[in-house]
Amino acid sequence: MTIRVPSAAMARQAFLPSPLSLGGKTLLLGWLVAAGLALSSPPALAGESPAGSVVTADERGASLTHIDLGNGTASRHAIGIAPHNVQLGAAGRYLMAVGEPVSDDHAHGHAHAHGAAPGKLKLYPANDPTGAPLASIEVGSHPAHVVSDLEGRFAFVTNAGDDSVSVVDLEARESVGTIATGKYPHGLRLSPDGRELYVANVLDGSVSVIDVAAREEVARLPVGQAPVQVGFTPDGTRVFVSLRDENRVAVIDTNRREVIERIEVGRLPIQVHATADGRFMLVANEGSEAEPDNRVSVIALDSLTVVATHEVGAGAHGISVDDTGRFAFITSLYDDSLSVIDLEAGAVISRHDTGQGPNGVTWVNH
16 A cells, blocks of 8 residues: 555554565666667657656656657666655756665565655656666655745755655755654645745644744645645646545635635545646546546636546656646556546546556656
8 A cells, every 4th residue: 555645533543564465566666778669658649748757756656757759658667765755946956756675585576665764855857767766865754745945945845754854955965954744744746936835734724834034834724634835827826726525626815824725526625736827727636546536627727617527547646747738647556557638638648557556756858
């Protein structure tokens, strides 16, 4: 079982991935570097493929998968942690992956997380994420998400087990402080102006507002049941919050710092992400492992209504978008895949295999 966002009844337990048989698949312990080795399908329609590449955080497989969107090929790398998320730094220098340390059972292909050990932030060069990490930095307990500041100098990591956010100096490559949050902080995002972090606190139904310069929580906003992730609109005036246990997203007015709307979406929504052109907010609806959802809800930002729904693989979880606002990239937790949605065409145009249990995903422009 992958490291999961807990229900209220599971508060304060350790959440560890249990051994999972790979069946006919073999857990690869190095990058698949054979020339032209394809782990994924090529884009479906010529002329409609996005630029760049995407990287997925394969938590159950303790790996990263790097997919070239131009030719559809992929490579996979075991990284010694069970990465819950991966994110490109704002300055484009570093690829950042966060998770709990694992030991690999080479004989059986199992990855085991060490729940008692501190979590790790691993840094890779953004232009070459296929080699050894530049650094492995200790953070707090049960790290979930990571973002950087606008300069790409500092990273912020949510520590769900410590009710805190770690502040990491990416140049010194060390943790330089922590910021207290609500209970079980999970997803976080930086405001477009770089001044504030909004952090979703799963177990107390709140969002922490953190002043980046002061490195302290300045407000805690009640939002609803089991907030998992937040997403800013490009102008920074609103924040959308996935309310997993309500099958809704809350909309926060950032000037008033209060919820102004709640929108019905699919079952057990997880990640939310706005398109860069300011038209849409995307919501990945995961469902449960027993009853997975496979839908991505598309909310129009001008009307705050769901205007489209796209079907991807079972357990839609992670979202990234390219900087044109046209293409979205969705990980599916329960069928080990990534889907590419052309929002202009209104269709899923390709599907790519990933490692086991892909959670986070980030788009990298070449």
